[in-house]
Amino acid sequence: MISSSPSVAEYGLFIDNARVPAEGGPLDVTDPATSDVWARVPDATPADVDRAVTSARRAFEEGEWPRWRPADRARFLIRFGEAIADHADELAGIQVRENGKLLREMAGQVRLLPEYFTYYAGLAQQPSGTTNPLHLTGMVNYTVREPLGVVAAITPWNSPLLLLAWKLGPALAAGNTVVAKPSEITPVSTLRLAELAAACGLPPGVFNVVTGLGQPSGSALVAHPLVDKVAFTGASETGQVIAAAAGRGLKRVSLELGGKSPNIVFADADLPAALNGLVAGIFGASGQTCMAGSRILVQEERYDEVVRRLGERAEAIRVGDPRDPATEMGTVASPAQYDKVLRYMEIAKEDGARLVAGGVPAKVPTLPAGLFVRPTVFADVTNDMRIAQEEVFGPIAAVIPFRDEDDAVRIANDTRFGLAAGVWTGSVQRAHRVAARLRAGTVWLNNYRKTSYATPFGGFGHSGLGRENGPDALRAYTEEKSVWVDTGQGVTDPFNPRA
Known part of the structure; x- marks a missing residue:
């Protein structure tokens, strides 16, 4: 912190391992559970951004980091993970104060972060090139992978540190330098993480x-112009703008964008397990996840039962202080998001959906100014309704009936998104058949909302470009170079380069 008052902490930018003032004016950081301003950060100007990018470019071209041995970068990543573990409670608490998600969820995410950095520490030391057999005599060809340069990592407010780690781990492991821009709603946790690094x-x-x-x-x-790659997580509309701007500079780009993911329940599903998955898929994190199972597709034979039981589960969810261990759903993250969620509740009613549960703000007597809404279930939804086609990013479930397997797949794929999907069935054959037909980057069979540093995550269609996590993510932060060596044993014809 550059300075502080008894109630509001003042932060600067973080450049060259130091807290520095900015030219831009202040932005308030608000606790959505209380609506209190508790911190201020700069609204960086283009000149401020230039200072950060210039610092990163200088560190890449003149500094030691890209030339560190992979084993040394790996040692740093492990040490960094250990520091995160030592400050896990602090980092989780900051995020809860920023976005209002449950403390137990944020704490769980932070405690997993060291494993992300340890994973990429291991990959940093793995072979990354190939030796290629050739049709030419007396020539040897091999490839090497080198860091791209300066990476711009632009992250959202719903899981600020986890989604930053998805970018920071592979980017640093490959030897790049990074300029992160967190959401203006959740900037303090990222500034603190940079201090730990x-x-x-x-x-x-x-x-x-x-x-x-x-x-x-x-x-x-x-x-x-000195940024070589843009890695962005956020709304699909913003991703389109970023892709167009990055394309003008021929920058590498990866985009993890929105979703309208189907969670499909067949008549032969284990219904108690499926209901747990439906609740976790749409009401976990107050529905503020890109992978939220916001379209719940239920086979006609079980439709009325699932609607009734899901409504009962929604009404029973404890909404309240995200720091209270007994709370099951916290706030939405900002006034703008709060207004958006309430607006979509009205849109669903206007379009003819039947309200089963929720549909109103939630009142928490101990936090009267908090941005709380009730978990909401709409039934009799058709897939052409706005509530079924547009990403709300809130705790609103749209329940849609289907006849058979073909009908379920048709409805599930009838969307511009393709991030994730869930399938609940007692038939292993059906599970694999349906998974093969779904146009989604992740398919969960009899589970939902699971991710790992070891497996790729990303989407089809308007859900993004590229994949995060897993070994492919490391390659996405490198350039591949092909090296040719003449061993002196071949016959050279200057007029036939293929000889």
Whole structure:
């Protein structure tokens, strides 16, 4: 912190391993459970962004980090993970204060982060090139993978540190430098993470943080000529703008965007298990996840029963203080998101959906200014309704009936998104048949909302470009170079390069 008052902490940018003031004016950071302003960060100007990117470019071109041995980068990543574990309670608490998600969820995410960095520490030391057999005599060819350069990592507010780790782990393991721009709603946790990285011995300029709105700071970062790759998680509409801007500079880009994921319940499903998966899929994190199972498709034979039981489960969910261990659903993250969720509840009613549960703000007497809404279930939804086609990013379930397997697949794939899907059935044959037909980057069979650093995550269609996590993520932060060696044993014809 640059300075502080008894109630509001003042933060700067983080550049060259130091807290620095910015040219841009202040932005308030608000606790959505109380509506109190508890911190302020800069709204970085293009000049501020330029300082951060220039620092990262200097660290890449002139600094030691890209030239560290992979084993040394791996040692740093492990040490960094250990520091995160030591500060897990602090980092979880900051995120809860920023976005209102459950403390137990944020704490669980933070405690997993060291494993992400340990995983990429291991991959950093694995063989990354190939030796290729050739049709030419006396020639040897091999490939090597080298870091891209400066990575712009633009992250959302729903899981700020976890989704940053998805980018930071492979980017650093490959030897890149990073400029992170967190959401203006959740900037403090990222600034604190950067301080921990510096304390663990990361060279200056390797990991910088700029805070601010999409305009001007985000746009300036994407358009900066010294940025080599943009890695973005957020709304699909913003992703389209970023892809177009990055394309003008021929930058590498990866986009993890929105979803309208189907959670499909067949008549032969284990219904108690499926209901648990439906509740976790749409009401976990107050529905504020890109993978939320917001379209619940139920076979006609079980439709009325599932609607009734899901409504009962929704009404029983404990909404309240996200820091209370007994709370099952916290707030939505911001006033804008709160208004959006309530607006979509009205849109669903206007379009003819039947309200089964919720549909109103939630009152928490101890936190009267909190941004709480009731878990909401709409039935008799058709797939052409806005509530079934547009991403709400809130705790609203749209329950849609289907006749048979073909009908379920048709409805599930009738969307511009393709991030995830769930299938609940007692038939292993059906599970695999349906999984093969779904146009989604992740399919969960008799489970939902599981991810790992070891497996790829990303989507089809408007759900994004590229994949995060797993070994492919590391390759996505590298350039491949082909090297040719003449061993002196071949016959050279200068007019026939293929000889």
